[in-house]
Amino acid sequence: MADTADTAPAGEVDSPAGLASLLDRHAYLCDEGLATACFLALRMGRPLFLEGEAGVGKTELAKTLATALGAPLIRLQCYEGLDASQALYDWDFPRQLLHLRAAEAAGIGDVARLEGELYDRRFLLARPLLRALETSPSVLLVDELDRADDEFEAFLLEVLSDFTITVPELGTIRAERPPVVVVTSNRTREVHDALKRRCLYHWLEHPSFDREVAIIRRRLPAAAARLAGQVAGVAQRLRTRDLLKPPGVAETLDWTEALVALGVRELDPGTAAVTLGAVLKYREDQQRVLAGGLDALLNGG
Structure with missing residues (x-):
């Protein structure tokens, strides 16, 4: 549980800067654009x-x-589905x-009485959307909407339009x-314009080098400054290569945490390999990077 001071x-967040500061206290560093959209x-x-x-x-x-x-x-x-x-x-049929x-x-x-009892609120299983409507306040995360079908997207738009649902019984x-x-x-697919119009939109870029270093140091204070800079630099360079899955910030943090667990303070080709x-997370990507040489990757090539 977070400290109430944090x-x-x-309704008490009075500016984008205030929100950015609030998120920073919980180790999430966002730029001005994201803070403003939020x-x-x-x-x-x-x-x-x-x-x-x-x-x-x-998601974070x-x-x-x-x-x-x-x-x-x-x-x-x-x-999907x-x-x-x-x-x-x-x-809750059982x-x-x-x-x-x-x-x-x-x-x-008494059949009528039994029917009424069977569809009492105590037998209703609230799934995420209903729980979000009934819980105040709450934060509803609809994660990876692009994986769902068009039909579900249309249904979600209806729910988000007025935040009401009807249970016939x-x-x-x-x-x-x-x-x-x-x-x-x-x-992975385009989300329809109708839903986007209902929302405020923001595209999240990969962070700059300096911001990525700051994120590493904020999330993993045990990581040496030299190591944080090396890992961020390698991650930045990997994103410019033709990879099946370039690393995101999540992978940067995973790698740094693994290196810290091994007691590494400075990255070298052997440890990187x-x-x-x-x-x-793809074998083909690892082979491509290893074939290109880790020395060059670590030294800015």
Whole structure:
């Protein structure tokens, strides 16, 4: 649980700089553009749509924002085939059946009463979207929307338009206070304009060298300054190469953490070779980098 001195309700964040400072206290360093987009999403009550390469910090922003605002994070992980019942709500059929059998054993024969009891709120399983509507305040993370189908995207747009849902057996459920919504996409496909129009949009770039070094030192203070600079420099150069999956900030941190765990204070070709799997997750990428020579990569080539 975060210290209350390091949290602030969304309504008390008074500027992009104030929000950036709040996130910084929780080890998330953002630039002015991202801080401004995030602040406007809070102030205007609009979902924030984040696109960018995998590993640039989209999901981490939502997690840190929830911590900084002192609100629970409710995450909806998208995937192909995701439908409304998996995202919104479902009925707890096993419990309903047990209740029905218990009523029969007790000799309760009032059918209308039984039907009403079977669709009571206690038998409703709230999935992420419904939980976000019923939890105030909360941060709703709709992660990797580009992996979901077009049909689900259209359904999500409807929910985000008025933050209400209708359960036929119970009626309409409206958010007392709409959640802070962060939608992310790795752009494996284009998300439709209708949903983007509902949101404030921001593209997350890979950080500059100086910012990446700062992120490493902030997240992993045990890393030597020399090592942090070397790892950030290599990561920056790897992103300019023709790789299947260039490293994101997540991989940079993974690699640094692995090196720190090994007691490394300065990166050399031998150590880089045996730990390359922490930063490059495809065999073809590792082979390509090794074939080009790690000496040149470490020395700026």
